[in-house]
Amino acid sequence: MGMSTDFAADVIVIGSGAGGGFVATALAEAGKSVLLLERGQWFDYTKDFPARYPDWQSRASAFRLGSFFSDPTIAFHKGPAISNKDFDLCSRQNINKLQKYKHRGSFNYHRVFGVGGTTLHYQGEAHRFPDHAFDMKDRYGFGINWPLSYEDLAPYYARAEKWLGVAGDPANPFKATRGPYPTPAHDLSTKTQWVKRGSDKLGWSLLPNSLVMPSESYDGRSPCRYTGMCIKGCPFGAKSSVDLAILPRGLKTGNLKILDKTRVLELETASDGSIIGVIYLQGGEKKRVTADRYVLSTGAIETPRLLLASQSGFYPNGVGNQHDRVGRNLMETIFSVLTLEADRPVQAWKGQPIDSRIWDFNSPGYGNNRNGFVLGVSSSMSVYTGPLSYARHITGTGKAHKDAVRKKFGRIVNLFGIAEHGPDENNRVTLSDKKDKQGMPKVIVNSDYNERDKRTLREMINKLALLAEATEPAKIMNLFSTYNSPQTTHLAGTCMMGNDPEQSVVDGNGKVHGVKNLYIADASILPGQGMGDSPSLTIQALALRIADKMN
Numbered sequence: 001m002g003m004s005t006d007f008a009a010d011v012i013v014i015g016s017g018a019g020g021g022f023v024a025t026a027l028a029e030a031g032k033s034v035l036l037l038e039r040g041q042w043f044d045y046t047k048d049f050p051a052r053y054p055d056w057q058s059r060a061s062a063f064r065l066g067s068f069f070s071d072p073t074i075a076f077h078k079g080p081a082i083s084n085k086d087f088d089l090c091s092r093q094n095i096n097k098l099q100k101y102k103h104r105g106s107f108n109y110h111r112v113f114g115v116g117g118t119t120l121h122y123q124g125e126a127h128r129f130p131d132h133a134f135d136m137k138d139r140y141g142f143g144i145n146w147p148l149s150y151e152d153l154a155p156y157y158a159r160a161e162k163w164l165g166v167a168g169d170p171a172n173p174f175k176a177t178r179g180p181y182p183t184p185a186h187d188l189s190t191k192t193q194w195v196k197r198g199s200d201k202l203g204w205s206l207l208p209n210s211l212v213m214p215s216e217s218y219d220g221r222s223p224c225r226y227t228g229m230c231i232k233g234c235p236f237g238a239k240s241s242v243d244l245a246i247l248p249r250g251l252k253t254g255n256l257k258i259l260d261k262t263r264v265l266e267l268e269t270a271s272d273g274s275i276i277g278v279i280y281l282q283g284g285e286k287k288r289v290t291a292d293r294y295v296l297s298t299g300a301i302e303t304p305r306l307l308l309a310s311q312s313g314f315y316p317n318g319v320g321n322q323h324d325r326v327g328r329n330l331m332e333t334i335f336s337v338l339t340l341e342a343d344r345p346v347q348a349w350k351g352q353p354i355d356s357r358i359w360d361f362n363s364p365g366y367g368n369n370r371n372g373f374v375l376g377v378s379s380s381m382s383v384y385t386g387p388l389s390y391a392r393h394i395t396g397t398g399k400a401h402k403d404a405v406r407k408k409f410g411r412i413v414n415l416f417g418i419a420e421h422g423p424d425e426n427n428r429v430t431l432s433d434k435k436d437k438q439g440m441p442k443v444i445v446n447s448d449y450n451e452r453d454k455r456t457l458r459e460m461i462n463k464l465a466l467l468a469e470a471t472e473p474a475k476i477m478n479l480f481s482t483y484n485s486p487q488t489t490h491l492a493g494t495c496m497m498g499n500d501p502e503q504s505v506v507d508g509n510g511k512v513h514g515v516k517n518l519y520i521a522d523a524s525i526l527p528g529q530g531m532g533d534s535p536s537l538t539i540q541a542l543a544l545r546i547a548d549k550m551n
Helices: 020-027 086-089 136-141 150-164 190-202 247-253 299-309 387-393 397-406 451-471 538-551
Strands: 004-014 033-036 206-208 254-260 261-270 276-283 285-297 334-341 355-358 375-380 410-420 428-435 442-448 475-481 518-520
Touching: 004 020, 004 276, 020 033, 020 247, 020 254, 020 285, 020 355, 020 538, 033 247, 033 285, 033 451, 086 451, 150 375, 190 206, 190 355, 190 375, 190 410, 190 451, 247 254, 247 518, 261 285, 261 299, 285 538, 299 428, 334 451, 375 451, 387 397, 451 475
Parallel strands: 004 033, 004 285, 033 254, 285 518
Antiparallel strands: 206 355, 261 276, 276 285, 334 410, 334 475, 355 375, 375 410, 428 442
């Protein structure tokens, strides 16, 4: 028996995260019929997330499928060799003693399969990329210029912020001039105020972060409750994840239909190269749906994988890959964390996971042979979270152990830095000979740091050390670095946008070069990472702009 075929909608959108949820909702509100296909399931924050329960610390995350080394998509392998001269860039259990590593670890991608995508798991940062991030090649002589400017994207940033109820302070001297945020900035937590003493001594500006946790009730949802549980799923529905803040708008129109637990296997192509259907798997049965236009929004790993795997006589190397650009220019996360023990109780568990940023180094500046980066304060970037985690990681027994836990609890604070990873066509996603359970090729991810990236990480670690010393903690505990242990959250590139079809995959409006009815709206099209800013708001703004251009 053949596959069932249905005319699905005007537009099929594949993936429901930051890009897919926004583009689907915008198209539905514009009167288009939209079918949204999502690999993962719907989650219910009132019962699915650990923090709803007293034993939350011992409960497994609801987001298991796409996380860490259980990721079913990636064929894991050792990374490139690490030189002796770069041991200072690597993680250290003892801050004063370098550790030796032979090679970088396997590529590790933090993401979620579910309706709402990785916005279910992310920590809610909502950053407009700085205006200098859009023309780095012209300004600084490195990187890639975007095919659009900050000014082109500004109205879509504002629209996305309004949909999300972003809380923030517009008086940020490191950002372009703007109007007020939909809700006021949150007050700095006790832990961040403690760190601010150090940043003030150094003359650095530690500023409130802009976050998708409204500080006031918004769209009928609760304001942020300061539990710090964002990465496990907000137990109060206060975080503006796409499933809660965006998709209900689209569903309200009657023009949007969402199918969860659907695994897209292939894009079908016609003799003229246009897309004529999508083959997907649901409940063990293969099905086929068709539409006039299609949008890929499955992220910077899945989107190139689907394009590369969709081979035909017209596209022998995969859809949109006529010039061997699909999968190239992968930008992973350059990231480092310095863990401190405060000299006093600072209620480290309380507040948003990342309530502040230091943007003083967000621009490389003329003559600086490094990428831009930012620093920040976090409560979620070490093994110390709730009381049980402290008890597990503090040695001892009996009363002495209890006393040690009581003394240290709430004092562990993380200083972190995150930087731009420069685009390099040799950093890429390719198909593996290995297959997953559905018969789809897994992907091989090859990625490394060039000398500029290493200089950036080295300076960032040095700045973290200066901040730690100025803060005067009781102890500087350890250093984590993605140089030896890749942990990617802000993934970009692989289907880069640009004006030249021979050097990019999509144009400035998100349309795949040479394919008249296929668009991409996700992190894969980003030509840069905003000098360390979180990419989610930029993905969402681009998705709104792409929807406008499609209309």
